[in-house]
Amino acid sequence: MGRCFLAAGALLVLASLAHTPKCLDGHCPVENLSSLPRTGDMPVRAHTGIVLELPPAVRTRNWGGGSCVHASNVNLLKQMGQQELADWWRKNYSGGEYDTRLVSRLEAAGLKYAWISDSRSHDSDGDGTADGEEFFYWCMRTGRGAGIFYKPSHSINFAGMDEQYVYLLDNNATDYPERVGYYERVPRADFFRRWRSYGGFAWTLIYDPLPGGPQ
Amino acid sequence: MKSLSLVSCLLSALALAAVLLQDKPEPVLIEAAEPIADRVMDLPEDGGRWSTIVVYPDGAKDIESRAVASWFATEPRLQSLRAQTRFFEFPQTAWWPRSYLPNTPAPYVIVLDENNRTIYHAYRGALPADGESVADEIQTRIADCCPDVPDQKPQHEWQARRKVPLLRPSSPASDDLLSGLAAIAAIGGAAWFGWRSREAA
Numbered sequence: 001m002g003r004c005f006l007a008a009g010a011l012l013v014l015a016s017l018a019h020t021p022k023c024l025d026g027h028c029p030v031e032n033l034s035s036l037p038r039t040g041d042m043p044v045r046a047h048t049g050i051v052l053e054l055p056p057a058v059r060t061r062n063w064g065g066g067s068c069v070h071a072s073n074v075n076l077l078k079q080m081g082q083q084e085l086a087d088w089w090r091k092n093y094s095g096g097e098y099d100t101r102l103v104s105r106l107e108a109a110g111l112k113y114a115w116i117s118d119s120r121s122h123d124s125d126g127d128g129t130a131d132g133e134e135f136f137y138w139c140m141r142t143g144r145g146a147g148i149f150y151k152p153s154h155s156i157n158f159a160g161m162d163e164q165y166v167y168l169l170d171n172n173a174t175d176y177p178e179r180v181g182y183y184e185r186v187p188r189a190d191f192f193r194r195w196r197s198y199g200g201f202a203w204t205l206i207y208d209p210l211p212g213g214p215q
Numbered sequence: 216m217k218s219l220s221l222v223s224c225l226l227s228a229l230a231l232a233a234v235l236l237q238d239k240p241e242p243v244l245i246e247a248a249e250p251i252a253d254r255v256m257d258l259p260e261d262g263g264r265w266s267t268i269v270v271y272p273d274g275a276k277d278i279e280s281r282a283v284a285s286w287f288a289t290e291p292r293l294q295s296l297r298a299q300t301r302f303f304e305f306p307q308t309a310w311w312p313r314s315y316l317p318n319t320p321a322p323y324v325i326v327l328d329e330n331n332r333t334i335y336h337a338y339r340g341a342l343p344a345d346g347e348s349v350a351d352e353i354q355t356r357i358a359d360c361c362p363d364v365p366d367q368k369p370q371h372e373w374q375a376r377r378k379v380p381l382l383r384p385s386s387p388a389s390d391d392l393l394s395g396l397a398a399i400a401a402i403g404g405a406a407w408f409g410w411r412s413r414e415a416a
Contacts, residue, residue, distance in 0.1 A: 055314040081303055081311075141262040141374060141375045142259065142261050142375065211266040213314070213315040214327055215330070215332045
């Protein structure tokens with residue numbers, strides 16, 4: 001009887017763990033939009049600062065024993081309306097990836113892309129804003145998501161930012177239920193510090209980004 | 216008996232390993248072979264633009280779809296709108312229309328501002344008669360939603376300047392002027408050709 005209670009207790013603990021939102025490495029998911037900062041009646045995109053808006057069914061999940069860099073790139077291709085190239089990339093590349101090979105593959109595929117490597121917080125133009133921050137500001141300003149090397153041995157998508165947070169889309173956790181997405185968010189200063197600690201590499205594609213859902 | 220215990224132990228260990236590995240992110244990055252060379256490039260400052268989206272039924276050959284396609288290829292204000300906004304054409308099966316407007320009858324035209332607010336929307340069965348009427352309607356909606364205001368500087372570095380498309384009304388006066396200029400050019404061209412022909416003879 002005692003064993004039975006023990007087993008039931010263990011099952012209950014497991015069940016509760018299964019329903020606990022994951023908060024890996026201090027990155028807490030945004031569970032619903034009402035928790036996000038609002039500005040009057042501004043539409044979702046304006047008040048969340050999310051630019052990489054992919055519905056859950058469209059998001060690319062990591063595949064084939066660790067293809068997170070490729071999954072992030074496929075997400076970018078989809079956001080920029082390049083569905084055929086997204087299918088091509090998905091079919092032709094899988095497995096581990098590193099920055100130089102990714103860049104050479106982007107080049108070989110004839111894609112229009114931009115990347116930044118700023119692990120040491122350089123400020124090339126001396127304007128007081130580090131190159132890495134400038135890259136993400138440009139992505140945000142022009143409505144583009146980015147792929148980033150982030151979390152241990154992992155790559156995910158930068159999905160946007162606002163005054164307080166940076167929003168992230170992890171290809172190991174794509175099946176979230178909300179209409180405009182379920183994003184992880186990290187305080188901005190933490191994001192930049194951690195991104196640099198993981199090597200400070202980011203890239204994006206230079207095509208017209210698709211708008212999110214009409215408001 | 217011993218071998219049976221060993222097998223069950225191994226199976227348990229495998230099951231435990233499978234449970235432990237289940238939620239871990241898969242390994243993805245591998246060490247770079249060599250550093251990447253820096254390359255500086257000019258990035259386009261194309262933020263703050265609106266979007267114009269035209270969606271056709273899959274494999275569309277119907278009259279309405281062909282009409283919509285020709286409006287955007289020939290009507291000057293729609294061509295101008297196309298150039299000033301991010302312009303997308305999709306079959307209805309593409310992920311964007313399937314996800315966001317699955318029940319809207321195609322073909323349809325939708326214009327969104329930089330924050331995805333719908334400025335204009337017309338769909339099959341309720342499309343205006345011709346491209347000029349579509350351009351008139353879009354022009355009116357833009358004027359209603361976004362009256363001329365002085366260009367405001369964005370508050371933050373990651374915010375873009377709003378780029379409201381400017382559609383100029385098609386005026387008979389300017390059309391007349393263009394026709395007049397074209398006629399002068401045609402007469403001039405004919406005279407020059409005649410003079411050259413005489414000279415060659």
